[in-house]
Amino acid sequence: MKNILNFLIEANKLKEMPRTGWVLMGVKKPEFITGHVFRLTVAAWLMGEKAGLNIERAMKIALFHDLGEVYAGDATPFDYYGGLSRKKKKDEKLLMKWVRLSKEEKKKRARARTNKETKAFLKLTKNLEPKLKNEIHAHWYDYEKRMSKEARFVKQLDKIETLLQSIEYFGSDNSTGGTSWWEGTKEIVEDPLLLDFLAVIQRRLYRRYRRIFGEKIKVSKTFKKREKELIHILDFLLEIGKLKHMPRLYWMIRGVKKPETVAGHIFTLTLMAWVFGTPQKRTYKMEKLLKMALVHELSAVYTGDSTPYGRILRRTKEKKEKILEKWPRLSRKEKMRKFIDDFRKERKAFKRLSARLRGPSGKEIFKLWHEYRTKNSVEGRFLSQLNVMAVLLQALSYEEQDKKFSAAPIWEWAFEVSDNPVNFELIEEMKKRFY
Numbered sequence: 001m002k003n004i005l006n007f008l009i010e011a012n013k014l015k016e017m018p019r020t021g022w023v024l025m026g027v028k029k030p031e032f033i034t035g036h037v038f039r040l041t042v043a044a045w046l047m048g049e050k051a052g053l054n055i056e057r058a059m060k061i062a063l064f065h066d067l068g069e070v071y072a073g074d075a076t077p078f079d080y081y082g083g084l085s086r087k088k089k090k091d092e093k094l095l096m097k098w099v100r101l102s103k104e105e106k107k108k109r110a111r112a113r114t115n116k117e118t119k120a121f122l123k124l125t126k127n128l129e130p131k132l133k134n135e136i137h138a139h140w141y142d143y144e145k146r147m148s149k150e151a152r153f154v155k156q157l158d159k160i161e162t163l164l165q166s167i168e169y170f171g172s173d174n175s176t177g178g179t180s181w182w183e184g185t186k187e188i189v190e191d192p193l194l195l196d197f198l199a200v201i202q203r204r205l206y207r208r209y210r211r212i213f214g215e216k217i218k219v220s221k222t223f224k225k226r227e228k229e230l231i232h233i234l235d236f237l238l239e240i241g242k243l244k245h246m247p248r249l250y251w252m253i254r255g256v257k258k259p260e261t262v263a264g265h266i267f268t269l270t271l272m273a274w275v276f277g278t279p280q281k282r283t284y285k286m287e288k289l290l291k292m293a294l295v296h297e298l299s300a301v302y303t304g305d306s307t308p309y310g311r312i313l314r315r316t317k318e319k320k321e322k323i324l325e326k327w328p329r330l331s332r333k334e335k336m337r338k339f340i341d342d343f344r345k346e347r348k349a350f351k352r353l354s355a356r357l358r359g360p361s362g363k364e365i366f367k368l369w370h371e372y373r374t375k376n377s378v379e380g381r382f383l384s385q386l387n388v389m390a391v392l393l394q395a396l397s398y399e400e401q402d403k404k405f406s407a408a409p410i411w412e413w414a415f416e417v418s419d420n421p422v423n424f425e426l427i428e429e430m431k432k433r434f435y
């Protein structure tokens with residue numbers, strides 16, 4: 001448990017690491033690495049199902065693929081030129097175009113990057129038990145070498161997710177850098193389904209600038225049949241992308257200067273679901289557990305993030321600081337009323353969000369959220385308690401950084417809801433580590 005906790009603490013640093021490409025391009029509030037991992041993992045699930053892949057493997061590859069960046073840092077194609085800044089006119093011209101490299105140079109850079117990330121992964125996982133360590137290494141190595149069809153698929157999808165983020169930041173106008181990510185994505189994507197998806201992106205998001213990008217993407221023979229499904233997935237991914245930049249409300253009202261995002265929290269819980277759901281003694285279905293972790297807070301896209309203090313702060317004249325010192329103590333009746341109100345709001349949001357996907361995927365997402373919220377499955381009960389541990393871990397991290405911050409209210413919450421051995425073991429280890 002000590003080694004697992006240390007691993008999670010280190011992995012959580014990705015929540016504060018902005019993606020280098022956006023920093024170079026001068027984005028004011030760039031996404032963090034965990035935001036990219038979050039949406040890529042969801043995309044691997046939804047698109048992987050359409051491709052008939054092993055979904056659990058595809059999601060794990062996406063979840064693990066950037067873990068080495070905790071120590072290796074985030075790399076971009078622009079590293080070839082050394083330190084660039086869009087503030088310099090000569091550098092801006094380079095940043096507006098895709099980096100064209102020879103095959104030899106690509107291989108050379110890939111080898112150097114792989115060696116650097118290998119050392120980073122070994123450092124990050126060195127004290128984990130063999131089963132966990134080997135699984136992370138196997139999936140990451142698979143991703144790097146593209147040995148399995150899932151790894152090849154996720155590698156291409158990784159480019160598409162970054163392309164979507166570039167469009168969200170800069171639009172599709174070539175004068176703002178819109179062509180750079182398009183060229184890089186088009187260069188690597190070859191899977192028929194993903195080419196169809198790229199064609200959907202081109203038709204919907206590059207309408208005004210289609211001439212700039214040369215010929216149209218060559219689509220498959222079945223494109224017309226699945227075009228609507230791909231449009232729904234695209235719309236869904238664009239919607240949940242808002243969570244990358246949505247700060248967690250509880251940390252904001254507690255005065256944290258750089259609060260984690262909703263997407264960052266989802267990343268942590270998904271990683272914890274894998275870590276604690278892996279041992280064979282437990283009866284959890286891993287694919288279901290990972291999916292449930294990914295969807296558990298998607299309703300925030302429409303409801304915004306919430307806290308247990310919302311009503312109390314609205315109805316009392318007591319100072320906010322005093323109220324926030326303790327976890328809110330509510331009667332059974334008040335708890336039930338709060339649960340019903342929150343449940344109705346979230347259900348409405350989930351119905352709206354899942355309706356974007358339509359078909360089986362939308363229904364599955366709604367069902368997973370419902371199980372999590374009502375705790376009417378072993379995975380739902382386990383994950384709802386593990387969620388509190390993810391919040392407590394973040395609170396302890398803030399407490400360590402700022403002595404004025406107190407994690408005491410979250411400790412109260414953790415003791416109140418926990419009744420499984422994993423939580424108790426983790427709580428004991430957190431006490432030793434942070435106090």
